[in-house]
Amino acid sequence: MSEKIQKVSIIVSKGGLDGVYPGLIMANGARMEGIEANLFFIFFGLDAVLKKRMGKIKVATVGNPGMHMPSLLGILPGVSAMATAMMKRTMDKLDIPPVPEFIEMVSDAGCKLYACKATVDMFKLKKEDFCPQVDSIINVGRFYEIAAGGEIIFT
Amino acid sequence: MAQKLYGATTVDVDAEGFLTDFAQWTREVAAAIAKEEGIAELTPAHWKVIDYIQKDFKENGQVPSIRKLNKSGVISTKELYDLFPGGPAKKAAKISGMKKPEGCV
Numbered sequence: 001m002s003e004k005i006q007k008v009s010i011i012v013s014k015g016g017l018d019g020v021y022p023g024l025i026m027a028n029g030a031r032m033e034g035i036e037a038n039l040f041f042i043f044f045g046l047d048a049v050l051k052k053r054m055g056k057i058k059v060a061t062v063g064n065p066g067m068h069m070p071s072l073l074g075i076l077p078g079v080s081a082m083a084t085a086m087m088k089r090t091m092d093k094l095d096i097p098p099v100p101e102f103i104e105m106v107s108d109a110g111c112k113l114y115a116c117k118a119t120v121d122m123f124k125l126k127k128e129d130f131c132p133q134v135d136s137i138i139n140v141g142r143f144y145e146i147a148a149g150g151e152i153i154f155t
Numbered sequence: 156m157a158q159k160l161y162g163a164t165t166v167d168v169d170a171e172g173f174l175t176d177f178a179q180w181t182r183e184v185a186a187a188i189a190k191e192e193g194i195a196e197l198t199p200a201h202w203k204v205i206d207y208i209q210k211d212f213k214e215n216g217q218v219p220s221i222r223k224l225n226k227s228g229v230i231s232t233k234e235l236y237d238l239f240p241g242g243p244a245k246k247a248a249k250i251s252g253m254k255k256p257e258g259c260v
Contacts (some may be wrong), residue, residue, distance in 0.1 A: 025259055029259055031236070032244050094260065
């Protein structure tokens, strides 16, 4: 057997449910295996830790080939909301929590959460705009320092 | 099938040391597995988790997830990680005599 992974730092760069969940599941799964884990939210991935947005994240039904749905159908009002509701129900059955609860869970599990300084500046955000689980706003250089010696996963 | 001797009890285990026959589980076996997993002593807080896991498995045929343990008010996620450091779901299941949890969350 190869050597055990000791630490992972996961970058969440995409918004939308399908953009946010993979990183959260990977980070939580790491903690469940006793692996040190960091989450670094950049660009639209930041929605997952913004107080105003985290509870309203939807799955994109337009321009998302993974949805197996014609884009013309996806633009209809309510289709994204419906797809989101369906996905949330299925996930809840699998014990995958909604985003705000998931952020709390992964943080309670000992994962550290960081927001990207460049994105924060770009969208003119402040520390108060983030949920309390966000440890701090850091720049890319600091991220690499924190990630040093471990694996980096980009999602 | 592999066997393991815990105190005076011999139990059947899988390749990772999880019990394959819950009927062989005893509190002494649990304490011995816990020691192997780096938990020196099972406290009442540990037992509360173990009892719930076994009860829930009996009722639902599934090892409860960390989320379920938290939501059902048995133990907060933080405390669970403190009680079973380095892999709470897996370690708690192993000590409880359950199979390895298969879920991702």
